[in-house]
Amino acid sequence: MSIRYPNGKRYQPTSPKKTASKKDYSFSNRGKTLEDEVNETNDYYLQHKVAVIHKKPIPIQIVKVDYPGRARAVIREAYYRTPSTTDYNGVYNGYYLDFEAKETKNKTSFPLQNVHEHQVLHMRQVAEQNGIAFLVVAFSTLERYFFMSSQTLDLYWDRMNQGGRKSITLDEFEQTGIEITPGYAPRVPYLDAVDLYLTGKESEE
Amino acid sequence: MSIRYPNGKRYQPTSPKKTASKKDYSFSNRGKTLEDEVNETNDYYLQHKVAVIHKKPIPIQIVKVDYPGRARAVIREAYYRTPSTTDYNGVYNGYYLDFEAKETKNKTSFPLQNVHEHQVLHMRQVAEQNGIAFLVVAFSTLERYFFMSSQTLDLYWDRMNQGGRKSITLDEFEQTGIEITPGYAPRVPYLDAVDLYLTGKESEE
Structure with a gap:
């Protein structure tokens, strides 16, 4: 469905060189972005009829559109807009x-400037x-993945706004997030973490 | 948040003339598209903290992007893509x-070719x-609005695929949909219909 770009880079007009062969990709997920995964x-x-989750399109502000005869419309001037919601x-x-x-790529903490x-x-x-809002955070160098609920994220966000640290440490993810163990298929089974979260949430109520 | 274009038209490079004064807009919703409403x-x-519902951005296939020095990136070639989900x-x-x-604008039926x-x-x-999927259909000439659940839509969709009529009649909306009475604010209170739908659904189970 979505086009993949190697090496975690966004689309660039000049195509980046592929630094890994196709064989490497089948043995490891190096080069895949978290978004791909x-x-x-x-x-x-x-x-598998487990869930219906889609990525939202990137919001674009369209300024100029050409309608060349019977051909399809071509957008000739447009700009990226800041999304007002989350991606998924x-x-x-x-x-x-x-x-x-x-x-x-940090090994010890997740900078909160990654979140708007x-x-x-x-x-x-x-x-x-009563929706379930959360972050999926990948420490890509370590190949470790975490679920963190918005309620928990709020605590660290408030700490930052009160002059505290501007990141969440790996240790804090281990203590207050839920680790997601990556697999082959599904690659990042975040619903396992959602299930655990629901169990904890429901036992609190 | 979103930019509104009068007269139900999509964005055109040349700005359309406004045919109604601002005063007219405050007394009637003529000229507003259902999307605006x-x-x-x-x-x-x-x-009012009643619900968190957003329109998804229009999916765009980006082909060419310019990065003019320190200015923001300009998309120079892109195309509209067919959405794979619903809009909201x-x-x-x-x-x-x-x-x-x-x-x-039809007064007697809703053509199913409007739905992909x-x-x-x-x-x-x-x-x-177990999500709630539905259509909001406006007979704009009549200023009448209907909720129709995906389960009910499926019946008419199957009828069409079996060689039956390619539209849903106004009468069928009256019989098998839920009418939404437009108001001032909120303009199209579709959650009233969702509430009724939930009551019916829950009493069936």
């Missing part, structure tokens, strides 16, 4: 899920409506 | 909602996950 996971969940949402067994997937304030606000709004 | 309704629901989704009091808003097959399939997948 989450999209594959969502495809797996959809095909959908439904899992009646639950509304809403999340943002972020990766860092309006995304934090959106996740709060979702949680108020 | 649903977006306003969603803004109302969000501000979000969360309402723990329920996952997913819908498509469509309007017709992949959208029907997507709505089925949502319903299988």
